[in-house]
Amino acid sequence: MSALIDALRLRLPAERVITDELRRLAYGTDGSFYRLIPEVVAVVQDEDEVREVTRIARAHQRSVTFRAAGTSLCGQAVTDGVLVLLGEGLATCRIGDGGNTVEVGPAIVGAEVNRRLAPLGRKIGPDPASINAAKIGGIAANNSSGMCCGTAQNSYNTLASLRVMLADGTVLDTGDAASVAAFRHSHGELLDRLNALAHGVRADAALAGRIRSKYKIKNTTGYSLNALVDYHDPVDILAHLMIGSEGTLGFISRVTYNTVPEHAHKASALAFFEDMESACRAVVGLKARPVAAVELLDRASLRCVAHKPGMPPLLKTLSEGATALLIETRAPSAAELRQQTDSILEELQAYTLIEAPAFTTDPAEIERLWNVRKGTFPAVGAVRKPGTTVIIEDVAVAVPDLAACCLDLQHLFAKHGYHEAIIFGHALEGNVHFVFTQDFGIDTEVARYAAFMDELCATLVKKYDASLKAEHGTGRNMAPFVELEWGAQAYGLMKEIKQLFDPEGLLNPGVIINDDAEAHLKHLKPMPAAGQLYAAVDRCIECGFCEPQCPSHGLTLSPRQRIVGWRELSRREAAGEAPGQLGEDYLYMGLDTCAACGLCATACPVGIETGALTRAVRGEKLSGVARSLGRVAANHFGATQALARTALKAGHFAEAIVGSRALNRLSGGAWKEGMPHPQPLRYQVSRSAGDPIVYFPTCAGRMFGADSAEQALSATVIRVLERAGYRPIVPDGVNSLCCGQSFASKGLAAEADAKSAEVEAALMKASNYGEYPIVLDASACTLRMKTFLAERLKVFDLVEFAHDALLPRLMLQKKADPVLVHLNCSARRMGFEAKLKQLAAACAEQVVMPPEVKCCGFGGDRGFAVPELNAHALRKLEVPSGCCGGYSSNQTCEIGLTHASGVPYRSIVHLLDECSAEAARMASC
Template identity: 50%
Template sequence: MLAKDYQSFHDAISKSIAKQNIITDPLLTVAFGTDASFYRMIPQIVVNVETEEEVQIILQEASRRQLAVTFRAAGTSLSGQAITDSILVRLGKGWQNYKIFDKARKIQLQPGIIGSQANRFLAEFGKKIGPDPASIDSAKIGGILANNASGMCCGVAENSYQTLDSLRMILADGTVVDTADDTSRAQFKRSHAHILEGLTTLRHNVLSDQNLTDRIRYKYKIKNTTGYSLNALIDFKDPFAIMQQLMVGSEGTLGFISEVIYKTVIEHKHKASALILFPDVPTACSAVPLLRDGLPVAAAELMDRAGLASVEHEPGMPDYLAGLGETVTALLVETRANSASQLRKQIQQIQASLAKIKTIGSIEFTDDPLKYKVYWNIRKGLFPAVGAVRDTGKTVIIEDVAFPAQHLAAAALDLQSLFKKYQYHEAIIFGHALEGNLHFVFTQDFSITDEVIRYRNFMDEVVTMVVEKYDGSLKAEHGTGRNMAPFVEKEWGTAAYQLMRQIKSLFDPDGLLNPGVIINEDAEAHIKNLKPLPATHELVDKCIECGFCEPVCPSRNLSFTPRQRIVSRREISRQMTANASSSEVGALLKSYQYPGQETCAADGLCGTKCPVGIDTGKMVKALREEANGELANLVADWVARNFKGVARTINTTLVAVDKVHQLTGTAFMEQASSTARSLSANKLPLWNREMPSGVKKIQPEKVNPENPLQVVYFPACPSRCMSGPARGETEVEDLPQKTVSLLKKAGYQILYPENLEALCCGQAFESKGFYKQAAEKSEQLNRALLSVSAEGEIPVLCDTSPCLLRMKENLDPKLKLYEPIEFVLDYLLDKLNFTPIDAKVALHITCSSRKMGLDQQLKILAQSCATEVVIPEDIYCCGFAGDRGFNYPELNATALEDLKRQVKGCDAGYSTSKTCEIGLSVHGNIPYRSILYLVDAATTARRKNKETAVNNTL
């Protein structure tokens, strides 16, 4: 039940904003209100906004009722700047427009674009945006700019402040101003002269106070995101320029950023990296001034011994890490150039400059992407390494400080001493050494009062050390947030802090925009509203709620993301532990059902992006298993035992449905199916126009034992039941027929496992939470494949990649298991002639293919078969998820909502999963088929294989 003012606000905005975008459900507000920080506040109302007009309405209606408003982009912020207990405004599905202009020297971006997307837009021009935060694959432009996020290479020269060209913003009263638009500037000058005059006055006051001017200049000699960007008052004279620069790093406390134009920077074509080992921290830090001053160094990442130790046993790490001494410290150095010859010169220059500094081993650079990726994986693995080994219930904290370069070594040693004093034994240090920027990571339990006190005392000493001893920055690039708001005045001094208060008052006189962030008079705000992390499920308890998983989730624009699924389960577990009433817990469980369980594709892609490797889909499947009652398990047992008959029934039914489709037409079928589904309260699956017909029965042929080319072909059950042509499809052969034709063309003898029609890999059972039945089917298949393959001597081809992945994970490792991509590349390239057909084709890389690392292989294969290949961007999982696309078609539709635009002009699409291809065909408006169809169309038999084929028929 909303309080009176919030209910009034809700009713007012409901007149203009879609009902589904205004969220008050208790579980959903927890899920959508959580960010990556270790703080939690539950919003009263969450609003997903699609337009500037909606933002204006929200600000105006909130102002009338004096209700606080906080803006959220991706929610990857670490310092608590994207949470609230009032109104949370989230970017909806829009905000994706961009424009590249001025010969790619500039890019115009809306705030919903992810940082790495912007760089992909610019890649063909050899450019990128300046900021490069570690979260660039998840963080959105609005948040990157609002936090002045930087990163490993951009330093202070290429961050948002330095590369900002112009800004379009919405102020607290709902006024829109675009600093690149003369008309907008003129209107704002007439309506808001007091802001422009106020900024001019503040600039004059600063320049009249030499001590304050010097203080500001000093503070920005190193990385600093504590407080407001006071350097704007010194660096710029035009009040519009001052205003837009103050928005950088303002963390949503001064206004809403609706569009930005960045000046782009060069993305160098050639790179080389070296992992340089030094005997200790002081020696490593002694190399930093040499690297920073005059040398062509793009990055120098410092890693202490504890950090190296945290990843030394991880897969793919260099063996020598485990044998390093207790004080060894590393610098990961990268240099970049536009030519290979220039890169070599730069490497020699760096090596020569560091020649007199003691190192462990020689300084060896590599420009091999595979080799230097290993080095960068060490650096990228530090934060998750600590997060993965923490005890359940503990929070992983990453702090972010900076020091004048001459104090870097001493400060790092001081931090290590504080870790020992406060017994943070797992703590590690790493950071951007060129900028004097150190990150330190440790784990903390906030559920125990004594532990909170330990954290408070530790942070008090850190603040004293950073500010009083070294006059450094308490926040170098992660933003002030709630974490450091109590210490802004201590770091900056009273005069500068009062200046910040004046800025806040000028833009937000009622203090309604993100209160408590940057300006906060509560000395203990940093130890309040701490996030609980109760155990909820062993498969996800290590989640650090960073949000890195979200961009690849197919349900992200429909229901929950993996982070939100975990956050919600934690809240349910917390309520259970707190002895909430059964009705309250029941209501939460009911709220969770659709967004948490039913619309999860359980594709596992989230695990490929998660810093600690969590596959949220596994938790969802486990929850489905728990929900499966006795009757459901009895039905699953029956289906498993009678799989042959069930498969035949499906096949026969599809043949019959196809005949009805032929007689009645597509429009009738769609209307009838939609009506039936509505009458069943969405319990019946939804027919679609790409529904396949049945499949001809597979007839094994006699094998010639003299032919050395043999393959075991296991057509997956979707291929055996539903890979016939949809009505209107020009390819009339079903997938098993096409696969057999291709294999014979290459000269292969085809073997089939015994009792083929009864076999299944278990994927269909596992996805619904029937693990016992899935295991039984896997074991049955395992025995059959071992027998037919001569205990693994003969390769096995499965035509469906999701099934093949499960087979690899569950069957005997002796089996040589292949899905179509690898099999063609490994076994058919030398047996067929490839001639690319004159066609523009689209590819869909299935979740399983991505997890098996076959992205590039599929692209290479397709490029050998067609003259033009298109891979749609930002479409990862299609959302069909086996049969879920029939039962929850909105999941498939949401995941592929931009597919049609991206594949326009393509002749056909290709993939490696029939069910995925159904949904892709529906939403791409082109036929999607197995990649084997494209390979067959682009190949002819080599002569010896023609002779072999003749011999095989004799």
């Protein structure tokens, strides 16, 4: 192995050749229930690096697996060979033809492509449920579909052109005439053999007919044999064989899609039927109506979300066997939308429903209805036993067979003891998903699963000629059953295709083509209990949906990977094994570089906040000395703050001598360019009249001030409140108070709660026991107190109060130059994105909120302690030309943003102050 790694390090920077046990374990995990630990992980940034890594692996006879996001559900993205991880250099996107086409690299997230297309009213056709995390490489390589795309708008059918690298390193760009000509010359034999295969298939009427029949419904089992009957040019055949090939035939380095319309007008309705059969009969009728999506939910799936907040009350009283259809229609105009909803309701009148359905166009109500559908999968995952795995399978049958198929599935669940199983899915395409839990740590349970899979596949194939994999890809789980579904002749074609493209069998072996009849029962992922520090971790299904939200993803570990690592450490502890180097590495990768921002919970299907695990582990690992120092700091917070202010003054003194850049280097990045000066700890309230309001200046704002007293955060907040007609009240003894957030982030939970309780008492007194509104000037502290107080007192974040109460009272003169706005993680979690944007838009003609920047990675004091986290999180921050400043609502975030961008970031209240002062000045002229 060392020779392989040495060779890779000669071609790639050392930091992109990953060999440590912790990260190899982390990247040995995808969204499936399989695990293989790679020998090495090679991070590649361009096509040339992919070629070099593949060449080196081939020279050392190691297998190669390409990995994009790792959200795949069937083990397509794991290997015990060389794992090629796609870096951001391959996350390209170029929109063409007014949005009708888009050329994308394999490492860009699907939702990001759609975000860029949205202003043009377009989107890519594939719409998997994982689109907010899944990347184009995986979407194309798995031929992923979803709720609305059906078969007409998947990658296969919306492919305009494709750029692919074969196992020998040759690149073919089917959208480049010169590339095609060169490939015809260099690989004429390969194209001739493909042409011969296609001629042979088309000459066999029975086989050609079977292939066409199989693709009338969704099908991702095996290779895309429809390419052999749909296309005559072998270049087109090759391109379409790559779609759905799961990295076993070549590396897709670029895809050009024909985009599809994204209609702005939408309406949804939830229709309830007495039984599965009548619901499925309605699906047949609805297929002829203008519907965009029809999602089926069986009684078990409805039951598992019935008691969640916001669910329709009817869910609790439905009879056994009741089935729901969630229907959506979309149109380019409101008038057309009304016509479409009328047409659908007319169709539904032909069926007996439990209650009359009604369409809604209200976005909030539509979201509420879709939360019924979205909540089913996580509901099963949330209640499973520790140590078990959630399995989600998907199959497709002809729509007329849907009811009988679902009933057979329910029978099989009962027969094999999967009583918690639920069924839901894309009924319009005859495509249903079923979810159940499985323990792979017990031999008898594995045997139960094996028996279930055998009978399931036999029933679906023999009775319905079903697709055993409709949209999740074949992977390892269904590879042993490909021949069962397709028959020996078609399966022989697939093996011939694999041999033609990958004669050495080094590209993702074991996936799609696998002669081991028990391959689906091997390399099963263990799911050890993660202990009691944060029990919610046991609900993690390792799907990876959290990763795009995480500021440390790509630097060290993502939330999913932290949990993977912690599970392994917990397993070792339970088994009496030493944590080893993995445990040492976890201290930095798992704990030190976690911002604990909580954004992972906003994307997690089961609501896990991995930051809570980090805080708990940090607390457990604190030494006695550190815990004592923390207790002293909490008990003497005023003195602690004074000491910190002194250190900040000393830093500015040193900066004046050696310069800010030199001090930044000498401090290991802790000292930032543009570091604020200490704020004067005086709060001058000039108004004796006005509406009383309690203003709590948070400790970060008290610490980091401005170059002048009048520009200090507290002085600015008080000035703006007074200008709006309020009389601010600052709680007594505020300079010794802290909401506890800084202690909580270090794992000092008891000390944090004690500090929060002190603030509660002070706020209770200052607000006359809740009579006056209370405003905090840092979103992180607001979130902390909102959570701690649990409505005992109503507190407002400065962003929400300024939007709701100050805007109507202030005259504002807009700035002509663009302003940058950062939605910090706490404001994001509180749902203030729209309010912050509207607040800034009231003050500036152009507001820029960089969409690819989420948490800034400062994480309280992480930006000082591990500045590389802050730098990594803000690597995509771009400053628009002529920008007049940046604004947010957390002082430490603003320090990191200022350092990263070179633009001074301040609280959003400074923007309000400037614009309202200018408006007043102009009014007085």
